[in-house]
Amino acid sequence: MNARQRILDGALDLLRAEGGGNLTLDAAAKQVGLTKPGLMYHFPTKEALMVAVVHHVADRWERMLQHALGLPRADATPRQRIRAYVEVAVTGELDRADFAICAEAFYQDTLGQVWSSRFEPWVTLPEDLPEAERGRLNGARLLADGYWMAAATGVLPVPDRDRAALLAVVDGLVTP
16 A cells, blocks of 8 residues: 555544544644655645545545446436435445545535535436436435434434335335
8 A cells, every 4th residue: 555545544544533533734644654744745735635535535435336336327327326325325334534524525615626526426416307306316315415424423323223224215215
């Protein structure tokens, strides 16, 4: 694993341990056994590190989304994309670091733009989609967002035993 990858993984480990605490260049360097100047060779500012971490998380999500979809995203219908998104959000290995990065993106425009640009192709629906279908697909996506945020934060999570029933509800929303 190269130094850049180690730094990004170490930053995520810090976010998991701290639950989204203050990620600093010093803390990230210490986490992976580098000096601060050594880390700054790869990420000269905290913002550069955070942007790279958002891309790192989005890369992992996209690999899971692509696997769940099973065909090129460009060839998928809106239903197939949303169903893949829901599957990843409800069954994927997501944790506090995912939530911390997502939450941080809400408060920093640069990070929000990165997050949005990476996920919009998966969840944006075509304008000409019938209103009822748009409502069902948006509802399925928002249900998935709520599920993974509750699971990742540990705040009012849905019990694991209810996961299959939740997916059945989603399937009812995404199936015409």
